[in-house]
Amino acid sequence: MSVRVRFAPSPTGFLHVGGLRTALYNYLFARHNGGKCILRIEDTDQTRYVESAETALIEACRWAGFEFDESPEKGGEFGPYRQSERTDTYKKYSKILLENGSAYYAFDTSEDLDKMRERQQKSGLAPKYDRSIMRNQYTLGEDETARLIATDEPRVVRLKVPITGDIRFSDIVRGEVVFAARDIDDQILLKSDGYPTYHLANVVDDHLMEISHVIRAEEWLPSTPKHVLLYQAFGWESPKFAHVPLLLNPDKTKMSKRHGDVFVDDFKNKGFFPEALVNFVALCGWNPSSEREIYSMNELIEHFALEKVNKAGAIFDYKKLEWMNSQYLRSYEPIELAPELLKILDSYAYPKVGVEYAAQVIGLLRERINFLHDIPTFGDYMFTRPLAFDDEYKSKHWKPETKANITPLLEIFTSLQEFSHQALHDVVQEYVASKQMALKLIIHPLRLMITGKQVGAGMFETMSILGREEVLARMKSFLENNP
RNA sequence: GCAGCGUUCGUCUAGCGGUUAGGACACCGCCCUUUCACGGCGGCGGCACGGGUUCGAUUCCCGUACGCUGUACCA
Numbered sequence A: 001m002s003v004r005v006r007f008a009p010s011p012t013g014f015l016h017v018g019g020l021r022t023a024l025y026n027y028l029f030a031r032h033n034g035g036k037c038i039l040r041i042e043d044t045d046q047t048r049y050v051e052s053a054e055t056a057l058i059e060a061c062r063w064a065g066f067e068f069d070e071s072p073e074k075g076g077e078f079g080p081y082r083q084s085e086r087t088d089t090y091k092k093y094s095k096i097l098l099e100n101g102s103a104y105y106a107f108d109t110s111e112d113l114d115k116m117r118e119r120q121q122k123s124g125l126a127p128k129y130d131r132s133i134m135r136n137q138y139t140l141g142e143d144e145t146a147r148l149i150a151t152d153e154p155r156v157v158r159l160k161v162p163i164t165g166d167i168r169f170s171d172i173v174r175g176e177v178v179f180a181a182r183d184i185d186d187q188i189l190l191k192s193d194g195y196p197t198y199h200l201a202n203v204v205d206d207h208l209m210e211i212s213h214v215i216r217a218e219e220w221l222p223s224t225p226k227h228v229l230l231y232q233a234f235g236w237e238s239p240k241f242a243h244v245p246l247l248l249n250p251d252k253t254k255m256s257k258r259h260g261d262v263f264v265d266d267f268k269n270k271g272f273f274p275e276a277l278v279n280f281v282a283l284c285g286w287n288p289s290s291e292r293e294i295y296s297m298n299e300l301i302e303h304f305a306l307e308k309v310n311k312a313g314a315i316f317d318y319k320k321l322e323w324m325n326s327q328y329l330r331s332y333e334p335i336e337l338a339p340e341l342l343k344i345l346d347s348y349a350y351p352k353v354g355v356e357y358a359a360q361v362i363g364l365l366r367e368r369i370n371f372l373h374d375i376p377t378f379g380d381y382m383f384t385r386p387l388a389f390d391d392e393y394k395s396k397h398w399k400p401e402t403k404a405n406i407t408p409l410l411e412i413f414t415s416l417q418e419f420s421h422q423a424l425h426d427v428v429q430e431y432v433a434s435k436q437m438a439l440k441l442i443i444h445p446l447r448l449m450i451t452g453k454q455v456g457a458g459m460f461e462t463m464s465i466l467g468r469e470e471v472l473a474r475m476k477s478f479l480e481n482n483p
Numbered sequence B: 001g002c003a004g005c006g007u008u009c010g011u012c013u014a015g016c017g018g019u020u021a022g023g024a025c026a027c028c029g030c031c032c033u034u035u036c037a038c039g040g041c042g043g044c045g046g047c048a049c050g051g052g053u054u055c056g057a058u059u060c061c062c063g064u065a066c067g068c069u070g071u072a073c074c075a
Helices: A018-031 A051-064 A087-099 A110-122 A143-148 A197-210 A218-234 A264-270 A275-280 A297-302 A319-330 A335-347 A355-368 A370-376 A391-396 A402-415 A421-434 A440-450 A459-466 A468-481
Strands: A005-009 A036-039 A103-105 A157-161 A166-171 A175-180 A189-190 A212-215 A240-244
Touching: A005 A018, A005 A175, A005 A212, A018 A036, A018 A051, A018 A212, A018 A297, A036 A051, A051 A157, A051 A264, A087 A103, A087 A157, A087 A189, A087 A218, A103 A143, A110 A335, A143 A391, A157 A218, A166 A391, A175 A218, A189 A197, A189 A402, A197 A218, A212 A218, A212 A402, A212 A459, A218 A240, A240 A335, A264 A275, A275 A297, A275 A319, A319 A355, A319 A421, A355 A370, A355 A459, A391 A440, A402 A421, A402 A468, A421 A440, A421 A459, A440 A459, A440 A468, A459 A468
Parallel strands: A005 A036, A212 A240
Antiparallel strands: A103 A157, A157 A189, A166 A175
16 A cells, blocks of 8 residues: 555644644655655634645745645645635535434534533533533434424534444554543534534545545544544544654643744744754654764655654754754855855845855854854954954953064065965964964964954964955054054 | 543653663863864763562553643634
């Protein structure tokens, strides 16, 4: 049997990183098995629909580095891929259930339902639809039911859950799971507005779209028995289930906005590389059991196995994500990143620089930062004269005799044939040797004059990238203004 | 409340009856050094608890505790 999986989000806003991981696991599983990964939009709740959410979602996945094989956008032979466009199908299948006695009509108002739950809560019972006393086709009788339907009375279709027995299914990550039928509610299948609930729609669609594996978040585990019952009621073979663990806040609750960034777009805007986010999120809850941390998309695909997905939820460790981003920052060719840096630089008032220069600066500074966008602030002096000079650094390294030590360097740098890292290094070494002084007595003042900062990359490399003219200008200016 | 699921360093995890319980992030120290970083080396730190099963349990079983998720005409 060929592998077909689906990511089935509801379009209520931006893509959550938890959603990204679910989508990713589906994608990895499909690719690993040479199968198809489908995007299906679960927009059956008209009250929560958000206009641009669908494209935002697709774009977020595309940014992350994966595409769906079938989707509303792309189409496919199992469409339409928006549930709101499949309502006739759900009506048709709910009718089958009604006819074979697996479902029934109910006419209760939401007020009546609230009252029922309230009563149950008070007597310490689990809230559950009470088929024997509420307004439904069993308590009303056939004639009355037929009459209400004929007069178009608002109604829903509910699943008729057996009173006794167990419902069991096997989950790829959790093993055998058993629920008692008596604990399962007579779930609404078709709402009074004519739209199906998730439960009906996802079962019908998964069957019709020939989904082989349902890979979704753990929060769905408690409603899976309802789905199993539906497959049985239709006489369909159920797909394999895999409920993956949740991504958690530091306090172990389901990862939410209250604790910081949760949307893929947030991470994109923060300057994370998609490869880093994907790599990180893939390793939250799954691990190919090696001693390695860095995996490309292709490597993730190659190693992915649902059987190795963890059962327990994973706290989203922002610090480790940052570290991972820094790893990717160092792994790219600087010239590949240069255009992006140029874009970032646009929002600063620095004089424009070329792509070659940008690449050089990236190469110079990237081992000291986590994000590309740290460069304009961390290395501001690569784009403009130092605006300030670190007081502490200055008092430590600018002594009364420093000026005399530095001044001859002006001449030496001017007459240097090639203003390169190596040449600068050699010539300064030579100079300090002749004066019998420590290199640091020169290096620190140079760093102060040229960058204004205590921290930075190797000084000679920094100088060679800045260029002779700029270095001499900064030195002279500093010398003029300081005793 | 009820149901289900879960529980290895602070965090992500390896482990699938016998290991000095391994790696990564974070943290600390040392080395390198031209500051900071990178890198190298080292340290800190964990099998929730109690019963079984077994010659032997982190690992298998049962409880307990704790946590999480679900409990909608939301997905």
